[in-house]
Amino acid sequence: MSLTIRSLESVGEYALLMNRVFSVPDRMRVFLKEFSKEVYKLGVNSIWIVSIISFFIGAVTVMQISLSIDSPLLPRFTVGFVSREIILLEFSSTIMCLILAGKVGSNIASEIGSMRITEQIDALEIMGVNSANYLIFPKITAFVVFMPVLVIFSMFVGLMGGYIICLVLGTPSVDTYIYGIQAFFRALFVWNSIAKSMIFGFIIASVSAFYGYNAKGGALEVGQASTNSVVTNSILILAANLLFTQTTMG
Amino acid sequence: MIEVKNLIKEFEGRIVLNNINAEFEKGKVNMIIGKSGSGKTVLLKCLIGLVQPTSGDILYEKESIIGMKASEMNRLRRDMGMLFQGSALFDSKTVLENVMFPLDMFSRMSRRERRKRAEFCLERVNLAEAHNLYPSEISGGMMKRVAIARAIALNPKYLFCDEPNSGLDPKTSQLIDELIADITAEYGMTTIVISHDMNSVINIGDNIIFLNEGIKEWVGGRDEVMYTTNDKLNDFVFASDLFKKIKEADDAITMRESAKA
Structure with missing residues (x-):
């Protein structure tokens, strides 16, 4: 079967799955319980990796820009200004989501994939439970809702990384850096980043769930589903980023 | 029939x-x-x-x-109740939660009644002592018995x-x-x-x-x-x-x- 037909088939299967996912939960009480579990598992448990990566990338960004911009024609606060624009516009949303596609995406795909191969999803279906809605809906909603928290956290910690490096190296000075990160600030960029990350969050949770839900065979296939979900998520996030940026800022 | x-x-x-x-x-x-x-x-x-x-x-x-x-x-x-070859218990839930699951989803009972019914089903399969264990912590035979308890929780035909x-x-x-x-x-x-x-x-x-x-x-x-x-x-x-x-x-x-x- 050609790749195009296979891809079209996958898009169709994904649409059908999403149609089953987005329906009213059988029991709202059960949904809310699962939703809060997923917020903790997918969102709160990702804070540490977001913090570590954001801190170091923020610090290195400031260091690199500081070393690159040594023209007397450019004011030193440019370092803070450019770092802020990078962190706000691309790093905390797009790059962070690419990282989360690995952590959260593989987690979702392997969890649902394991449930598929051990007949747990069949057990749900036999009970008359809409398994797609029960398993996937809480994951998508929890991750999308928690995404702004992760993005804002990443922005703050990234800028803090830059601040610490200025404090340690002294170039640019802390005051210049703080002036730079406040200069020509546009709140729209923050909103833009949050909106973008929520779209990416939806892609990560839904695409990973799709791969896990359709896993067949054994442990090897679950691993494969997990890998495929990370690859597909990464490509879709990059394409969606391009499209979103062109649409909103182009 | x-x-x-x-x-x-x-x-x-x-x-x-x-x-x-x-x-x-x-x-x-x-x-x-x-x-x-x-x-x-x-x-x-x-x-x-x-x-x-x-x-x-x-x-x-x-x-x-x-x-x-x-x-x-x-x-x-x-x-319908179903007992799968591999038991198909939910890994993330305890034995009691597994048996309570169909009741949580479909019964109109209060939480106390649901718990009581699940405990009754577990007693019926002689597993009253395993309430708080996870499927990974019990033997294959016990898993089958939990699966039977879950299958009969809603009084299936x-x-x-x-x-x-x-x-x-x-x-x-x-x-x-x-x-x-x-x-x-x-x-x-x-x-x-x-x-x-x-x-x-x-x-x-x-x-x-x-x-x-x-x-x-x-x-x-x-x-x-x-x-x-x-x-x-x-x-x-x-x-x-x-x-x-x-x-x-x-x-x-x-x-x-x-x-x-």
């Missing part, structure tokens, strides 16, 4: 079930036996609506499930068991068999068990259907299965040395008695 009429199932042109007609009676343990690849699991999946047959009909209390709306099928499924004894030692297998037979009689359920364990068949099989290469080859009770003249069934039953020796000893006794007479 569940009836199967002229059921045919094909996968990519290959006939897996060929014109199956069967009746599964209420309050009895109905067993489907046969070699691996004979179509037992496909038949079970057709019965529970996970696989659509190519043609034919399946009737639950005279009501066809072929072409049934998804919402109606879901309602019917609340009357139909119980389906897919090779309930696979991977269990003979003693635990017997325990699970007895539990299935007792529960079937107690709740008056229509129970369908897929198995290729002849001990189970002899112990609890009220009605037995033997499938061979997708064809219903033989129907009968547990008293007849050892004395059939059907060659294919004999091949299946006496593939085990133990059963072969039992049969030889039985034949020898019969011959001696007839000689004496």
Whole structure:
């Protein structure tokens, strides 16, 4: 079967799955319980990796820009200004989501994939439970809702990384850096980043769930589903980023 | 009662079930036996609506499930309990939560009543002490018993068991068999068990259907299965040395008695 037909088939299967996912939960009480579990598992448990990566990338960004911009024609606060624009516009949303596609995406795909191969999803279906809605809906909603928290956290910690490096190296000075990160600030960029990350969050949770839900065979296939979900998520996030940026800022 | 009429199932042109007609009676343990690849699991999946047959009909209390709306099928499924080969317990839930799950989803009971019902079901399968353990912390036999407790939590009319004894030692297998037979009689359920364990068949099989290469080859009770003249069934039953020796000893006794007479 050609790749195009296979891809079209996958898009169709994904649409059908999403149609089953987005329906009213059988029991709202059960949904809310699962939703809060997923917020903790997918969102709160990702804070540490977001913090570590954001801190170091923020610090290195400031260091690199500081070393690159040594023209007397450019004011030193440019370092803070450019770092802020990078962190706000691309790093905390797009790059962070690419990282989360690995952590959260593989987690979702392997969890649902394991449930598929051990007949747990069949057990749900036999009970008359809409398994797609029960398993996937809480994951998508929890991750999308928690995404702004992760993005804002990443922005703050990234800028803090830059601040610490200025404090340690002294170039640019802390005051210049703080002036730079406040200069020509546009709140729209923050909103833009949050909106973008929520779209990416939806892609990560839904695409990973799709791969896990359709896993067949054994442990090897679950691993494969997990890998495929990370690859597909990464490509879709990059394409969606391009499209979103062109649409909103182009 | 569940009836199967002229059921045919094909996968990519290959006939897996060929014109199956069967009746599964209420309050009895109905067993489907046969070699691996004979179509037992496909038949079970057709019965529970996970696989659509190519043609034919399946009737639950005279009501066809072929072409049934998804919402109606879901309602019917609340009357079904299923025991999977690998138990299919939810890894992330404790034993008690597993048994409470169908009650959480579909009953109108209060949390206290749901808990009480789940505890009753666990006591029924002699697992009152395992409430707070996770599936990974209990043995295969205990997992099967939890799965039975979960299957009966909503008082189902139909119980389906897919090779309930696979991977269990003979003693635990017997325990699970007895539990299935007792529960079937107690709740008056229509129970369908897929198995290729002849001990189970002899112990609890009220009605037995033997499938061979997708064809219903033989129907009968547990008293007849050892004395059939059907060659294919004999091949299946006496593939085990133990059963072969039992049969030889039985034949020898019969011959001696007839000689004496």
